[in-house]
Amino acid sequence: MAAGGVWVFKNGVMELEPEVTSRKALVYVPANETMKSLQALERRLGSLGWERYYEDRAIVQLHKRDGGVDLISVPRDFSRLRSTHMYDVVVKNRDHFKVVDL
16 A cells, blocks of 8 residues: 655655645534534534434434424444534534634
């Protein structure tokens, strides 16, 4: 398996520099609270009208109580939460969440 990164020239020699990965966090804006667990995220989403719709061993899906068609899917294991999950929450709750670099 090839390592990720960027090829650069240094002193006439091509070298692979490792990719710098930035860590991101999901923040509940009104309280400036970083979401650190699925329970904390569900509590905040619940106050905005979201409730559990479906769950299995790997994921939890939430939908709006008012019957909207939007779904939010997040991994049950919060350590597997990725930026795509975070931005999904942000897009569906624009004034309440944001993604920040750590």
